Amino acid sequence: MKKDIKSLSYAELNSEIVTLGLPRFRSKQIFEWLHKYGVSSFDEMTNISKDLRKKLADIYFISDCEIEQKYVSKIDETVKYLFKLYDGEYVESVIMKYKYGYTICVSSQVGCKMGCTFCASALAGFKRNLEAGEIESQLHSAQKDLNIRISNIVLMGIGEPLDNYENVIKFLHNVNNENGLNISMRNITLSTCGIVPKIYDLMNEELPITLTISLHAPNDIIRSRTMPVNNKWGIDEVLEACREYINRTNRRVSFEYTLIHSVNDTYECAKELSERLHGMLCHVNLIPVNDVAERGNVKSSEENIYRFANVLKNNGINATIRRTLGSDINASCGQLRRKRNGVK
Numbered sequence: 457m458k459k460d461i462k463s464l465s466y467a468e469l470n471s472e473i474v475t476l477g478l479p480r481f482r483s484k485q486i487f488e489w490l491h492k493y494g495v496s497s498f499d500e501m502t503n504i505s506k507d508l509r510k511k512l513a514d515i516y517f518i519s520d521c522e523i524e525q526k527y528v529s530k531i532d533e534t535v536k537y538l539f540k541l542y543d544g545e546y547v548e549s550v551i552m553k554y555k556y557g558y559t560i561c562v563s564s565q566v567g568c569k570m571g572c573t574f575c576a577s578a579l580a581g582f583k584r585n586l587e588a589g590e591i592e593s594q595l596h597s598a599q600k601d602l603n604i605r606i607s608n609i610v611l612m613g614i615g616e617p618l619d620n621y622e623n624v625i626k627f628l629h630n631v632n633n634e635n636g637l638n639i640s641m642r643n644i645t646l647s648t649c650g651i652v653p654k655i656y657d658l659m660n661e662e663l664p665i666t667l668t669i670s671l672h673a674p675n676d677i678i679r680s681r682t683m684p685v686n687n688k689w690g691i692d693e694v695l696e697a698c699r700e701y702i703n704r705t706n707r708r709v710s711f712e713y714t715l716i717h718s719v720n721d722t723y724e725c726a727k728e729l730s731e732r733l734h735g736m737l738c739h740v741n742l743i744p745v746n747d748v749a750e751r752g753n754v755k756s757s758e759e760n761i762y763r764f765a766n767v768l769k770n771n772g773i774n775a776t777i778r779r780t781l782g783s784d785i786n787a788s789c790g791q792l793r794r795k796r797n798g799v800k
């Protein structure tokens with residue numbers, strides 16, 4: 457079985473190159489080809505001899521994301537890809553254009569084990585973790601196809617990033633490497649449903665990324681109805697981990713709060729959430745739920761959304777209502793992979 461060379465960290469690549477009896481400068485060259493230029497074959501590595509390219513190709517392969525489908529929003533230029541992986545599995549990514557540049561929303565797993573009731577990713581089932589190189593290949597494929605440079609990353613696609621911890625950390629270091637895509641950690645956001653022990657592990661990595669928690673409820677009773685993970689780690693434990701994260705990193709934590717009609721969008725919910733988050737260096741992102749067929753979740757009314765935001769603001773909690781991008785192309789993740797797997 458060949459090894460995926462793109463999923464090696466810089467240090468791992470270095471030690472493999474040395475083990476092969478090659479000079480160290482080769483690792484920098486190879487790392488650049490793989491990570492800065494995102495080549496998909498050894499033949500593209502033109503400053504490396506044919507013999508060496510052949511030797512590398514005998515031992516390694518280069519993980520890739522092949523564009524299976526592409527949708528471009530007519531409303532706001534958002535682009536959504538369905539990517540095919542080497543084993544015939546699919547993941548999705550979305551590219552969004554903002555004033556400050558391009559942001560990609562990447563998937564971290566093929567499917568998800570978390571089972572949140574409003575989410576499309578859970579419906580199509582969990583298959584496997586993505587390798588670090590496969591997470592990164594989503595950027596390379598999109599950059600090449602659109603002829604752009606991506607400046608920001610959000611780990612908010614299919615999967616739970618903290619359930620694929622090692623590969624995600626390796627991905628973060630590789631995209632941040634100055635010989636690679638050189639994307640600042642400050643431009644990277646990781647979203648989690650709240651796997652508490654991994655939040656502590658993450659703060660020990662001391663990476664200046666933004667942590668986002670999918671909270672979606674002000675108390676355990678409501679949260680456990682939609683998010684099974686809450687039965688393992690309740691809101692108190694999640695918020696405690698967030699406070700520690702803020703203390704340790706000095707960085708503001710964000711909360712995602714998907715508004716579902718008469719589930720979590722009442723005045724009382726907003727009041728309770730304000731109390732729980734009181735005094736915390738945080739931001740709340742309110743997202744009108746995107747209904748997924750047969751989930752039966754109804755979007756909150758405009759009136760309830762604004763009321764919710766105002767209650768938070770009046771109680772001193774920073775809150776914004778998320779602008780919906782790509783609404784005409786099913787831009788919310790999980791939807792395309794599901795269709796592809798034969799579910800309408």
Ligand code: SAH
Binds near residue numbers: 614650669670746747
């Ligand atoms: N597993 C991670 C990241 C992936 S989901 C997490 O849970 O944070 C990215 C965000 O989209 C999460 O906040 C998730 O709760 C939210 N989401 C999932 N399905 C949604 C839907 N149908 N409508 C609105 N937001 C949704």
